Amino acid sequence: MSDALRVALLGCGVVGSQVVRLLDEQADDLAARIGAPLELAGVAVRRPAKHHDVPAELLTTDAEALVTRDDIDLVVEVIGGIEPVRSLLMTALQHGKSVVSANKALLAEDGATLHDAAAKAGVDLYYEAAVAGAIPLLRPLRESLAGDRITRVLGIVNGTTNFILSRMDATGAGFGEALAEATQLGYAEADPTADVDGYDAASKAAILAGLAFHTRVTSADVYREGIGEVTAADMASARAMGCTVKLLAICERTDAGVAVRVHPAMIPRTHPLAGVGDAFNAVFVEAEAAGSLMFYGRGAGGAPTASAVLGDLVAVARNRVSGSRGAGESAYADLPVQPMGEVTTRYHVALDVSDQPGVLASVASAFAEHGISIQTVRQEGRGDAATLVLVTHSAPDAALRATVDDLSKQEFVRRAASVMRVEGMAADR
Amino acid sequence: MSDALRVALLGCGVVGSQVVRLLDEQADDLAARIGAPLELAGVAVRRPAKHHDVPAELLTTDAEALVTRDDIDLVVEVIGGIEPVRSLLMTALQHGKSVVSANKALLAEDGATLHDAAAKAGVDLYYEAAVAGAIPLLRPLRESLAGDRITRVLGIVNGTTNFILSRMDATGAGFGEALAEATQLGYAEADPTADVDGYDAASKAAILAGLAFHTRVTSADVYREGIGEVTAADMASARAMGCTVKLLAICERTDAGVAVRVHPAMIPRTHPLAGVGDAFNAVFVEAEAAGSLMFYGRGAGGAPTASAVLGDLVAVARNRVSGSRGAGESAYADLPVQPMGEVTTRYHVALDVSDQPGVLASVASAFAEHGISIQTVRQEGRGDAATLVLVTHSAPDAALRATVDDLSKQEFVRRAASVMRVEGMAADR
Numbered sequence: 136m137s138d139a140l141r142v143a144l145l146g147c148g149v150v151g152s153q154v155v156r157l158l159d160e161q162a163d164d165l166a167a168r169i170g171a172p173l174e175l176a177g178v179a180v181r182r183p184a185k186h187h188d189v190p191a192e193l194l195t196t197d198a199e200a201l202v203t204r205d206d207i208d209l210v211v212e213v214i215g216g217i218e219p220v221r222s223l224l225m226t227a228l229q230h231g232k233s234v235v236s237a238n239k240a241l242l243a244e245d246g247a248t249l250h251d252a253a254a255k256a257g258v259d260l261y262y263e264a265a266v267a268g269a270i271p272l273l274r275p276l277r278e279s280l281a282g283d284r285i286t287r288v289l290g291i292v293n294g295t296t297n298f299i300l301s302r303m304d305a306t307g308a309g310f311g312e313a314l315a316e317a318t319q320l321g322y323a324e325a326d327p328t329a330d331v332d333g334y335d336a337a338s339k340a341a342i343l344a345g346l347a348f349h350t351r352v353t354s355a356d357v358y359r360e361g362i363g364e365v366t367a368a369d370m371a372s373a374r375a376m377g378c379t380v381k382l383l384a385i386c387e388r389t390d391a392g393v394a395v396r397v398h399p400a401m402i403p404r405t406h407p408l409a410g411v412g413d414a415f416n417a418v419f420v421e422a423e424a425a426g427s428l429m430f431y432g433r434g435a436g437g438a439p440t441a442s443a444v445l446g447d448l449v450a451v452a453r454n455r456v457s458g459s460r461g462a463g464e465s466a467y468a469d470l471p472v473q474p475m476g477e478v479t480t481r482y483h484v485a486l487d488v489s490d491q492p493g494v495l496a497s498v499a500s501a502f503a504e505h506g507i508s509i510q511t512v513r514q515e516g517r518g519d520a521a522t523l524v525l526v527t528h529s530a531p532d533a534a535l536r537a538t539v540d541d542l543s544k545q546e547f548v549r550r551a552a553s554v555m556r557v558e559g560m561a562a563d564r
Numbered sequence: 565m566s567d568a569l570r571v572a573l574l575g576c577g578v579v580g581s582q583v584v585r586l587l588d589e590q591a592d593d594l595a596a597r598i599g600a601p602l603e604l605a606g607v608a609v610r611r612p613a614k615h616h617d618v619p620a621e622l623l624t625t626d627a628e629a630l631v632t633r634d635d636i637d638l639v640v641e642v643i644g645g646i647e648p649v650r651s652l653l654m655t656a657l658q659h660g661k662s663v664v665s666a667n668k669a670l671l672a673e674d675g676a677t678l679h680d681a682a683a684k685a686g687v688d689l690y691y692e693a694a695v696a697g698a699i700p701l702l703r704p705l706r707e708s709l710a711g712d713r714i715t716r717v718l719g720i721v722n723g724t725t726n727f728i729l730s731r732m733d734a735t736g737a738g739f740g741e742a743l744a745e746a747t748q749l750g751y752a753e754a755d756p757t758a759d760v761d762g763y764d765a766a767s768k769a770a771i772l773a774g775l776a777f778h779t780r781v782t783s784a785d786v787y788r789e790g791i792g793e794v795t796a797a798d799m800a801s802a803r804a805m806g807c808t809v810k811l812l813a814i815c816e817r818t819d820a821g822v823a824v825r826v827h828p829a830m831i832p833r834t835h836p837l838a839g840v841g842d843a844f845n846a847v848f849v850e851a852e853a854a855g856s857l858m859f860y861g862r863g864a865g866g867a868p869t870a871s872a873v874l875g876d877l878v879a880v881a882r883n884r885v886s887g888s889r890g891a892g893e894s895a896y897a898d899l900p901v902q903p904m905g906e907v908t909t910r911y912h913v914a915l916d917v918s919d920q921p922g923v924l925a926s927v928a929s930a931f932a933e934h935g936i937s938i939q940t941v942r943q944e945g946r947g948d949a950a951t952l953v954l955v956t957h958s959a960p961d962a963a964l965r966a967t968v969d970d971l972s973k974q975e976f977v978r979r980a981a982s983v984m985r986v987e988g989m990a991a992d993r
Contacts (some may be wrong), residue, residue, distance in 0.1 A: 446711045
């Protein structure tokens with residue numbers, strides 16, 4: 136058994152307090168698995184008086200001093216946000232501490248700076264907990280699939296929005312009503328913007344794309360639409376074509392590089408992701424040799440996230456004991472990120488039209504003018520209640536959007552009742 | 565870039581030929597990910613004339629000479645079976661080669677001997693491909709969940725039997741008919757014994773239990789029943805209670821140690837494993853902090869299995885480049901394996917009975933005599949066509965079996981129409 140490795144914990148909220156609990160309860164197992172005991176040596180918090188679960192002598196408000204202490208080997212960060220965390224972690228890395236972080240926003244905005252600092256200092260930077268909580272995902276992408284060629288990652292990576300969409304699907308509720316229920320049940324925060332507008336999912340998409348395609352991708356590279364515009368009519372329209380609506384993080388290897396986007400999309404109910412309900416997360420990975428894989432579990436919550444943090448902590452501690460370092464960042468491929476307008480997608484479009492001769496021909500030619508072919512079209516209702524429902528084949532997103540714009544201006548179109556991208560159809564898989 | 569690492573491949577069948585293809589097609593990517601090129605330096609096969617895809621000068625029939633060659637760094641084994649593979653891999657490890665194997669039978673029967681040899685030589689022994697093909701599973705269990713406490717693993721780990729049971733469920737076919745279809749479609753081998761009788765799944769269960777519970781478990785420790793006795797009546801009975809039948813590999817941490825078993829079981833259709841159809845594999849993992857996780861994908865086939873082999877090859881090659889070694893075997897917990905009779909399970913029992921006063925009371929007291937409480941009971945039909953369908957609460961398996969034996973001897977029981985264990989009910993989760 137080697138000497139104890141000393142751990143500094145930055146932040147002690149929902150996740151941090153679970154990390155403290157697990158470090159204590161699993162101490163013997165962790166020591167046996169690492170070959171050295173882990174010892175909690177300090178916990179940086181804003182208001183020490185609030186933290187009764189942590190021995191008072193471990194608490195400090197001076198995170199900077201904690202991460203530079205000579206006796207600290209490993210730093211765990213569960214504060215979140217960009218600053219002051221970036222500076223703290225840079226200091227920690229520069230002082231030779233290995234870092235485990237659950238900070239998706241920081242890793243997605245500026246992972247490169249941290250990775251470079253870790254490489255320079257010869258220490259580890261691990262962050263499994265940053266994406267999809269307890270679900271082992273980054274390690275499988277980075278290591279298990281290291282001999283394969285990942286072509287596509289489709290993920291439900293935000294529990295709040297998945298809960299809202301699942302409720303809208305199950306009950307026919309509108310977005311506002313489902314959001315209110317999510318808030319009441321504690322699935323949505325008081326300010327749900329980061330979740331509902333897709334910022335959280337976009338951070339995770341950037342991290343996933345970076346690992347999957349060995350390319351640096353930041354949150355600014357990710358095309359993003361939230362679920363605030365998803366209506367009960369969209370849900371009904373999805374159901375009518377055997378689909379449901381999910382907020383998807385989509386990372387694709389394309390001929391032109393990589394495409395990374397977050398938006399609501401209709402997916403067939405037969406797709407494995409369609410059955411992922413409530414606040415669960417799941418990530419569907421397509422690789423050339425491995426075929427289709429799916430990873431499913433709890434994407435958030437104190438204990439599940441702490442489980443992922445502890446797994447990383449064991450890994451970096453083992454590396455420390457053996458004097459080695461994990462694989463580090465792999466960005467050798469350095470692929471360009473394709474603008475959203477050029478990414479090929481498929482659209483579902485429901486148009487309320489005046490049911491008069493030639494309408495279908497006019498609609499079809501609007502699509503044809505933009506070089507888009509239509510896969511299916513059906514008319515619902517007659518007369519003033521007529522709706523044309525179309526699903527296109529794949530085409531550049533900009534062309535699809537332009538077509539819908541053109542159509543919306545036509546006299547015979549009363550309104551575009553539902554416009555949404557479609558993913559996961561058999562032809563795409 | 566370090567010097568090339570030289571790879572010896574043992575076996576070049578369905579999986580091996582895909583390994584050869586991927587080593588060639590992904591050469592640049594693999595080199596970038598490892599920090600050194602991989603070079604295929606020799607391929608041991610029985611009949612070199614059969615292998616046109618491999619440069620003739622690489623082929624040899626002398627595997628022993630190949631794995632002892634000084635210029636070989638890494639050995640990949642995709643032959644399968646116990647001997648001569650065990651001797652070959654022992655020789656390779658003793659000569660300082662790191663080993664990647666897809667050999668579930670060998671790892672499950674005698675992994676300890678190989679692990680000890682690897683540890684002694686300071687080299688790696690990886691075998692992700694041995695369980696559930698392309699699905700990253702061993703690495704997540706061993707590393708991602710290393711800071712958590714796994715309580716239960718429920719897996720569909722044999723594609724052949726899952727195909728057969730899925731067909732029986734979908735079409736009402738009997739076992740023989742579904743097996744014939746599986747054979748015709750190439751999902752079952754000419755001699756399907758290893759799959760149908762659960763030997764293949766038992767090897768995988770032993771490997772999973774060993775990793776999940778840090779304890780040495782061999783295939784001889786695994787209680788095993790195949791699917792040959794599953795009838796169309798069982799399927800119908802399962803359907804009537806909202807269940808389907810799956811061949812499950814079940815690894816549990818119990819108060820008395822670990823329990824490892826493979827048998828057909830009814831699981832609720834709402835359970836995530838129930839939807840895993842065709843020849844797909846999926847493994848459901850329950851951990852104290854992480855909660856429920858599921859891993860899903862292709863469990864067999866040349867390319868998927870080769871993907872897992874290549875992932876391991878990248879890992880051991882990286883370790884070689886950095887002069888380190890992976891985590892190795894972790895068997896510190898050394899828990900006893902509980903005999904099947906003591907393992908608590910739940911039974912579904914359908915009894916064809918003569919419908920006369922007092923029958924239910926007699927049945928209930930037979931269970932009570934063995935200390936088993938009944939969760940639900942319902943009677944189907946009347947008179948000579950009466951069937952009592954019971955689901956018990958958890959009780960020791962031996963007591964449940966003894967009760968069914970006792971009941972079968974009762975005059976009022978015409979026959980036990982269906983007896984099967986039940987898993988994955990909400991109360992167990």
